[in-house]
Amino acid sequence: MTSISKLRGNGGFIYIPGYSRKEQTTKGKLIDLSQGDFTDLAMKCSHIYPIAISKLAFARYVSLDENTQQLGLSIRNRLSTLLWVLKHQIKGYRSTILFSFICVPSLVEGQSIQEFIEVDFQEEGFPLGSKICYLEAAYLIDNAGNTSLNIMLPSEKLF
Numbered sequence: 001m002t003s004i005s006k007l008r009g010n011g012g013f014i015y016i017p018g019y020s021r022k023e024q025t026t027k028g029k030l031i032d033l034s035q036g037d038f039t040d041l042a043m044k045c046s047h048i049y050p051i052a053i054s055k056l057a058f059a060r061y062v063s064l065d066e067n068t069q070q071l072g073l074s075i076r077n078r079l080s081t082l083l084w085v086l087k088h089q090i091k092g093y094r095s096t097i098l099f100s101f102i103c104v105p106s107l108v109e110g111q112s113i114q115e116f117i118e119v120d121f122q123e124e125g126f127p128l129g130s131k132i133c134y135l136e137a138a139y140l141i142d143n144a145g146n147t148s149l150n151i152m153l154p155s156e157k158l159f
Helices: 021-026 036-044 055-061 066-070 075-090
Strands: 030-032 051-054 097-103 118-120 131-141 147-152
Touching (some): 030 055, 055 131, 055 147, 075 131, 075 147
Parallel strands (some): 051 147
Antiparallel strands (some): 030 051, 097 131, 118 131
């Protein structure tokens, strides 16, 4: 397996021999945001390619735990914010992007906190527990020639 960060600097779309977006979605490693309940959010962000997010990134930064539910947050609101930030940071780029946003992360069972790149953030108007969180996005071309935009942890291995 290779992490996306090892492929940085390509300057264009990244072709990964043997990588299948459909297979990664079927295995449960990726969540397809271009189908189902989140299609409208992906469309609002004006991405011309299908968008997927890794299951681990979704669990940490989109799904809700007891703490984030008490803040009145919703999955749609958290995902919309993440995609909006990505939309505005991706303009002009054609390969891999490391982007950051402020959120209150959810706890992910069985995952070490060291797997996530986060910086404590304390500023008036933001909820206690807010952090500057980092994710990576890359345009990938699978073995069938399909292009998609995948969002994942910077150190995450998807293929």
